[in-house]
Amino acid sequence: MHDATTDAGAREAQGSQPVAVSVLDVSMVYDGVHAVRDASFDLPRGRFLTILGPSGSGKTTLLRLIAGFQKPTKGDILINGTSVNAVPPHKRSIGMVFQRLALFPHMTAAENVAFPLKMRRTDARKIPERVDRYLDLVKLGGFGQRRIHELSGGQQQRVAIARALVFEPDLLLLDEPLAALDRKLREEMQLEFRRIQRELGVTTINVTHDQREALVVSDEIIVMDHGVIQQKAEPSRTYRSPRNAFVASFIGVTNFIAGDARSLAGDTVVVGVGESEWTGVIGDKACPLNVGAPVRGAIRAEQIRIARDGRALEGAGSRHAGIVSDAIFEGERVVYEVRLPDLGDTLMRVFDHGPHDTIAVGDEVYLGWNPDDVLVFDDEAGHP
Amino acid sequence: MQSARTAYPVTWRIMDALEAFAATVWPANWTRAVPYLMLAPAVLLVGLLVLGLIQIGDTSLRTLDTSTFLLSEEYTLANYQRAFTEPLFAAVAARSLLGALIVTAITLVFAFPYAYVMVRTSSPALRKFLLIALFLPFFIGQVVRAYGWLIILGNQGMVNEALGLVGVEPMRLLYNYPAVLFGLVQYMLPFAVLMVAPALTAIPEELEAAAGSLGADWLRTFFHVVLPLARPGLTGAGLVVVTLSLTDFAMPAILGGGSQDFIANAIYDQFFRTSDQGLGATLALMLVAVGSLLVGLIFTLFGAGTLAMGRARE
Numbered sequence: 078m079h080d081a082t083t084d085a086g087a088r089e090a091q092g093s094q095p096v097a098v099s100v101l102d103v104s105m106v107y108d109g110v111h112a113v114r115d116a117s118f119d120l121p122r123g124r125f126l127t128i129l130g131p132s133g134s135g136k137t138t139l140l141r142l143i144a145g146f147q148k149p150t151k152g153d154i155l156i157n158g159t160s161v162n163a164v165p166p167h168k169r170s171i172g173m174v175f176q177r178l179a180l181f182p183h184m185t186a187a188e189n190v191a192f193p194l195k196m197r198r199t200d201a202r203k204i205p206e207r208v209d210r211y212l213d214l215v216k217l218g219g220f221g222q223r224r225i226h227e228l229s230g231g232q233q234q235r236v237a238i239a240r241a242l243v244f245e246p247d248l249l250l251l252d253e254p255l256a257a258l259d260r261k262l263r264e265e266m267q268l269e270f271r272r273i274q275r276e277l278g279v280t281t282i283n284v285t286h287d288q289r290e291a292l293v294v295s296d297e298i299i300v301m302d303h304g305v306i307q308q309k310a311e312p313s314r315t316y317r318s319p320r321n322a323f324v325a326s327f328i329g330v331t332n333f334i335a336g337d338a339r340s341l342a343g344d345t346v347v348v349g350v351g352e353s354e355w356t357g358v359i360g361d362k363a364c365p366l367n368v369g370a371p372v373r374g375a376i377r378a379e380q381i382r383i384a385r386d387g388r389a390l391e392g393a394g395s396r397h398a399g400i401v402s403d404a405i406f407e408g409e410r411v412v413y414e415v416r417l418p419d420l421g422d423t424l425m426r427v428f429d430h431g432p433h434d435t436i437a438v439g440d441e442v443y444l445g446w447n448p449d450d451v452l453v454f455d456d457e458a459g460h461p
Numbered sequence: 462m463q464s465a466r467t468a469y470p471v472t473w474r475i476m477d478a479l480e481a482f483a484a485t486v487w488p489a490n491w492t493r494a495v496p497y498l499m500l501a502p503a504v505l506l507v508g509l510l511v512l513g514l515i516q517i518g519d520t521s522l523r524t525l526d527t528s529t530f531l532l533s534e535e536y537t538l539a540n541y542q543r544a545f546t547e548p549l550f551a552a553v554a555a556r557s558l559l560g561a562l563i564v565t566a567i568t569l570v571f572a573f574p575y576a577y578v579m580v581r582t583s584s585p586a587l588r589k590f591l592l593i594a595l596f597l598p599f600f601i602g603q604v605v606r607a608y609g610w611l612i613i614l615g616n617q618g619m620v621n622e623a624l625g626l627v628g629v630e631p632m633r634l635l636y637n638y639p640a641v642l643f644g645l646v647q648y649m650l651p652f653a654v655l656m657v658a659p660a661l662t663a664i665p666e667e668l669e670a671a672a673g674s675l676g677a678d679w680l681r682t683f684f685h686v687v688l689p690l691a692r693p694g695l696t697g698a699g700l701v702v703v704t705l706s707l708t709d710f711a712m713p714a715i716l717g718g719g720s721q722d723f724i725a726n727a728i729y730d731q732f733f734r735t736s737d738q739g740l741g742a743t744l745a746l747m748l749v750a751v752g753s754l755l756v757g758l759i760f761t762l763f764g765a766g767t768l769a770m771g772r773a774r775e
Binding site: 183196250 | 665667668670671672673674675676677678681685686689690
């Protein structure tokens with residue numbers, strides 16, 4: 078119940094902060110297609126929000142609407158309580174780090190960072206000191222005189238961050254700036270973003286398709302798909318209580334079991350697959366299930382235990398026999414793919430962190446899990 | 462073995478035979494010479510030009526004997542002295558140089574927005590229209606276009622007739638300096654746009670969006686971001702336009718009506734009217750020298766722009 082207390086604490090903290098950004102019923106239509114449909118959310122000041130979704134989910138469009146590069150077809154965007162629909166980008170107080178960084182190649186790192194200050198007519202005597210302070214903040218002290226092409230990928234990232242923050246904007250927008258980096262550098266920069274954001278307390282909206290990044294850096298995550306906001310919640314809640322099958326499938330390694338709802342008792346659902354049955358709990362309590370409706374159960378790979386001997390899984394509420402169809406060695410763990418004949422040949426992915434060489438492809442094994450971990454969703458709602 | 466080979470299509474077997482033949486005629490270890498061999502025609506052409514230039518240099522050192530209309534046997538610098546001292550040639554040179562510079566400046570100012578809209582527009586129809594409008598004049602030769610302007614700008618031309626409708630007396634629009642410059646700008650515009658457009662394409666649109674989000678309105682974005690990054694394209698376009706204008710013949714001849722000669726017209730007169738090949742050759746060499754100096758000056762001031770070739774530094 079540790080996360081429940083932190084969630085409550087976070088909610089308390091956000092309650093005391095005024096709203097920095099309000100998106101009210103915003104839609105964006107291109108050639109009759111909704112890139113964003115009826116999006117609404119509030120973001121309190123100082124929070125780090127990540128908009129997570131696959132490509133084409135509308136997340137970048139939503140960010141560009143907030144930045145002011147495009148005007149919404151419908152709806153209103155408020156920054157610090159004022160509608161900015163009629164305000165051009167250069168008059169909004171927004172720092173943005175672009176996907177391909179968009180650093181000015183004909184300027185040095187320091188000139189890039191000084192650019193927004195000059196454009197905003199900051200007192201020229203104060204500019205060098207401010208530029209130095211922000212280059213120090215991103216750990217680039219002494220690199221100011223370098224040309225952009227003389228800097229490494231990670232250093233260019235840092236210049237882009239310093240340039241977006243140096244004029245102390247109300248809002249920082251990150252448009253997938255880490256997507257092009259290799260994994261190690263990306264993970265390092267994720268932690269840097271989080272450190273800098275906490276140090277300055279600047280309200281931040283980050284766009285990414287990287288679920289790990291969303292979980293690591295954010296105070297809140299919005300999951301988008303097909304232009305629609307699927308869920309907005311703290312990272313731990315997004316992970317543990319996905320609101321629909323799409324969110325469940327997009328974050329984490331999730332297994333799905335299909336079937337028809339046979340009976341309901343409180344939150345518990347009994348689902349039939351052919352001759353056999355499995356049990357789960359209702360995933361979205363706001364969306365009641367009907368007996369007889371097609372449903373899907375979602376369970377995380379790490380919530381399933383695997384054993385050669387069924388007796389080792391005595392405590393598990395659900396137990397099923399299966400055949401190992403693949404074993405993928407990933408270093409710190411082995412991922413088994415197990416086919417369950419009595420659940421309609423469902424393929425389940427299971428992690429094994431223990432000694433790895435005991436189970437082979439073709440072996441007969443048992444899988445066990447707690448029925449409370451299987452979240453049952455209406456098959457019609459959400460689309461993975 | 463035989464049947465397996467005949468299973469391939471006959472065209473393949475013909476190509477195999479040709480390849481085998483080529484391999485015997487041109488052994489594989491000679492292939493390194495191929496690129497140089499392909500360069501040969503171009504080198505030959507440029508070489509002929511250089512030979513011609515030497516010939517012209519030789520001619521420029523001989524004077525015309527007006528009694529026999531033959532060139533003198535002995536070498537003299539008399540032609541160069543005439544070219545430098547006679548006020549007519551100084552006036553022609555000044556007119557050409559000034560004209561080339563004015564035409565270049567005006568053309569670049571007009572070409573930039575044209576290229577910018579063509580590159581940045583989100584409407585494919587507009588882009589296509591601008592491209593066609595750009596290429597159409599290429600299909601009509603320079604001389605035909607100049608005659609077109611004669612018809613439009615003449616005393617009974619469309620422009621004067623239109624002015625007559627609103628009660629303006631017909632005015633002389635042709636055979637003056639502005640008419641020549643106008644014709645040259647109109648002729649150079651497509652070249653300049655085609656040279657500037659690739660430089661603008663190379664500027665990521667994101668940079669302009671970034672400048673906007675950092676507080677720059679469009680004017681400052683233009684001066685601080687777009688213009689500095691488009692400089693190679695402008696330099697390249699400027700070089701092409703300035704050399705083509707400086708050496709132009711048709712526009713001054715047709716729209717200037719003999720009163721607005723550029724250097725090329727003066728050279729033509731010497732060769733084909735007074736038949737003074739010596740003086741004509743001298744003027745030709747001086748045109749080459751002035752053009753080279755001008756290009757050299759632009760190179761030192763602005764760099765070679767898109768004409769720098771080679772691998773880009775960034």
